[in-house]
Amino acid sequence: MKRRVIxxxxxxxSVLALLAVGPAQAQAATNxxxxxxxxxxxxxxxxxxIAELRARGAKILDVTSAPYEKVSKKxxxxxxxxxRLPYGGxxxxxxxxxxxxxxxxxxxxxxxxxxxxxxxxxSLTSCLYQVLDIQMHxxxxxxxxxxxxxxxxxxxxxxxxxSLDTYIWVxxxxxxxxxxxxxxxxxxxxxxxxxxxxxxxxxxxxxECG
Numbered sequence: 001m002k003r004r005v006i007x008x009x010x011x012x013x014s015v016l017a018l019l020a021v022g023p024a025q026a027q028a029a030t031n032x033x034x035x036x037x038x039x040x041x042x043x044x045x046x047x048x049x050i051a052e053l054r055a056r057g058a059k060i061l062d063v064t065s066a067p068y069e070k071v072s073k074k075x076x077x078x079x080x081x082x083x084r085l086p087y088g089g090x091x092x093x094x095x096x097x098x099x100x101x102x103x104x105x106x107x108x109x110x111x112x113x114x115x116x117x118x119x120x121x122x123s124l125t126s127c128l129y130q131v132l133d134i135q136m137h138x139x140x141x142x143x144x145x146x147x148x149x150x151x152x153x154x155x156x157x158x159x160x161x162x163s164l165d166t167y168i169w170v171x172x173x174x175x176x177x178x179x180x181x182x183x184x185x186x187x188x189x190x191x192x193x194x195x196x197x198x199x200x201x202x203x204x205x206x207x208e209c210g
Contacts, residue, residue, distance in 0.1 A: 046109050058113050059113070060111070062111075064200050065108060071196060082135060085185060099127055106126065112181065112182035112203060117171055118172070121183075123166050125188070132190060134159075135164075138182065139184075140168060141182075151170045174210060177206055179203060186198040
């Protein structure tokens with residue numbers, strides 16, 4: 001009973017926080033795959049990350065996102081959901097929407113950018129309520145003549161939270177010109193045992209790293 005009360009209070013606090021922030025607007029853009037996204041509110045953590053990066057001179061081309069949906073029947077565990085990084089695929093779901101626009105109240109956002117000679121995959125899972133477990137498996141790949149080659153990947157995990165904010169990076173110094181793609185798979189388990197999954201990617205093209 002005590003845990004249920006804590007959960008309800010956390011959910012109410014999350015909704016009130018979102019209402020207090022207001023609709024921070026993101027500029028319309030087109031990502032590397034040519035998929036358009038419309039101007040829409042972004043989660044507070046995403047807006048904060050973008051503002052910090054722009055203040056440091058980083059060029060932000062786009063942010064892509066996807067909704068969390070019920071785990072497919074084919075998946076037997078969170079590992080089945082997390083390990084399949086679909087490099088070269090198409091973004092799933094609509095981009096740049098706030099969590100309340102998605103059926104489950106949870107979304108996954110992916111931002112790929114360059115700062116100096118580092119290429120970053122910055123990813124965020126955000127929900128309107130606290131959940132039991134959030135896991136994200138993020139990877140970075142670059143384009144080769146035969147397709148996409150993964151450079152680095154890492155799994156992140158947090159319990160009893162409504163969000164998980166992560167990033168990974170690779171150093172591209174002396175590697176010439178490549179396209180870079182960041183992919184993140186997400187997995188959520190709620191307190192009542194429901195499981196949700198999401199996958200999103202972002203891409204920057206023709207990056208010259210000397």
